[in-house]
Amino acid sequence: MACSMRNIAVFIALFHVTIVVATVPPCQICGSPNLSPLAPEAASPELAPIPPADSLETNKAPKDGVFDVTEYGAVADGGTESSSAFSAAWNASCDHPGNSAFYIPEGTFLVGPISFPGPCYNNRSPNIEIRGTLLAPISLSAFQSSNWIAFKNLQGFTLTGGTKTAKLDGQGAAEAWKQSSCEKSDRCKKLITSIDFINVSHATISSITLSNSKGFHLGLHGSNNINIYNVNIFAPGDSPNTDGIHVSHSSNINIFSSTIGVGDDCVSIGPGSNNISVSNVQCGPGHGISVGSLGKYKMEKDVVGISVQNCTIKGTQNGIRVKTWPGAPASNASNMTFEDIFMINVSNPIIIDQEYCPSHSCKTNEPSLVKLTDIFIRNIKGTYNTKSAVTLLCSSEVPCENVQLVNISLNYVEPDSPRQGLSCVIWVLPNSYLDVPNKDYGGDLFVDGKVTHRPQYTGSMQASSSWVCGRDERQIRS
Numbered sequence: 001m002a003c004s005m006r007n008i009a010v011f012i013a014l015f016h017v018t019i020v021v022a023t024v025p026p027c028q029i030c031g032s033p034n035l036s037p038l039a040p041e042a043a044s045p046e047l048a049p050i051p052p053a054d055s056l057e058t059n060k061a062p063k064d065g066v067f068d069v070t071e072y073g074a075v076a077d078g079g080t081e082s083s084s085a086f087s088a089a090w091n092a093s094c095d096h097p098g099n100s101a102f103y104i105p106e107g108t109f110l111v112g113p114i115s116f117p118g119p120c121y122n123n124r125s126p127n128i129e130i131r132g133t134l135l136a137p138i139s140l141s142a143f144q145s146s147n148w149i150a151f152k153n154l155q156g157f158t159l160t161g162g163t164k165t166a167k168l169d170g171q172g173a174a175e176a177w178k179q180s181s182c183e184k185s186d187r188c189k190k191l192i193t194s195i196d197f198i199n200v201s202h203a204t205i206s207s208i209t210l211s212n213s214k215g216f217h218l219g220l221h222g223s224n225n226i227n228i229y230n231v232n233i234f235a236p237g238d239s240p241n242t243d244g245i246h247v248s249h250s251s252n253i254n255i256f257s258s259t260i261g262v263g264d265d266c267v268s269i270g271p272g273s274n275n276i277s278v279s280n281v282q283c284g285p286g287h288g289i290s291v292g293s294l295g296k297y298k299m300e301k302d303v304v305g306i307s308v309q310n311c312t313i314k315g316t317q318n319g320i321r322v323k324t325w326p327g328a329p330a331s332n333a334s335n336m337t338f339e340d341i342f343m344i345n346v347s348n349p350i351i352i353d354q355e356y357c358p359s360h361s362c363k364t365n366e367p368s369l370v371k372l373t374d375i376f377i378r379n380i381k382g383t384y385n386t387k388s389a390v391t392l393l394c395s396s397e398v399p400c401e402n403v404q405l406v407n408i409s410l411n412y413v414e415p416d417s418p419r420q421g422l423s424c425v426i427w428v429l430p431n432s433y434l435d436v437p438n439k440d441y442g443g444d445l446f447v448d449g450k451v452t453h454r455p456q457y458t459g460s461m462q463a464s465s466s467w468v469c470g471r472d473e474r475q476i477r478s
Helices: 083-095 180-184
Strands: 012-015 017-022 066-068 077-081 101-104 108-110 114-117 127-130 133-135 147-160 166-169 193-211 218-221 224-234 245-248 251-261 267-269 274-283 289-294 303-314 318-324 331-346 348-353 370-384 390-393 400-412 426-428 444-447 450-453
Touching (some): 066 083, 218 224, 224 245, 267 274, 303 318, 318 331, 331 348
Parallel strands (some): 017 400, 066 101, 077 108, 101 127, 114 147, 127 147, 166 193, 193 218, 193 224, 224 251, 245 267, 267 289, 274 303, 303 331, 318 348, 348 390, 426 444
Antiparallel strands (some): 444 450
């Protein structure tokens, strides 16, 4: 079945959405680099007794302002619990009147839950350099809070692996992923974020590897002006709730030049996020790159200014996604751009889902009140393996406004087969709306599961949105 538009293969589910469709020259930017292999898992040693506090060396003089955790009693044998030594070194570096660095040398350190708080002396935070491997305790009983490592109330610092990449292994496979709640619901009962940045500003995070978290790998909350790059995050594709990077209530966040393959969203952007940029990220396995979920709780803050560009998404459940809960209270998400993205064998490349309900126990008869406005999806290329390349399921109460799809070139590939499928195919579900007045759009039309071949379709179905797959540039208005 031929179509004059440039190799567009689009299966679409449309619900109450206003769309603008245009055709522009093909993307020249997208690439398809191979994803990096998963990092090998570290060993899982048993916990050793914590040394008594009076045995720690807490009065070591720093060398050029460098506070080495081994100078405060940390032992790099992978079995001696060293959180007290880490805390002592941090406190000394934080209180230091000059420039300081918190330093973790090569070796493997077993570190229990720990917080690195500020503000520090004269509101100047130490830089953090990690050259070794950190292991989290295996047992969930060791965690009284929802994070393993937390940096709080700090500004103006760098966290880096230096010339060698730092490694933080959450050891989630040993116990956390086996919780019965992980199998019975969409969310494990106890989730532990490997490294959290809370109320942190003007920081750079680079050259670290996070693996096998008991929950999210890296979290940003209440933070601003953060650059994250050259970060590698790995967990098996079936590991539960292991988002790569989760952002909420934060602004001016740049995530770039990183590789993320996990069991949930590679990057998830939650409520209260403003001016978030994700670029040159390789994602897969996982659930893709998502805005949301939004609307689960009352009084959520708006999401404004999201940019996802120049990314490769491979072998994921979803590609780019905006998701809100049914029955969600009123809020807004606007000015979101997804462009120059290459997809390889993705199940659901483009999704707006305002009936997101992973537990299948939501009040789906109550529409989401999260208003989605100004969503620009441009230059999306690659392959997918399900019937729907594009699914737009918008709220019936507050319909999506100004959704633009430009230069979408997605080809269907049958699972385990090199055969590629159709182009210019539209999928319209019952009770949706289609308006193609007096136009021969040049493809097959699926309406309520029935096929009509190359129609001169003159009628309209109910609702408030429309779509045309055509030979030339057209603007669709409801």
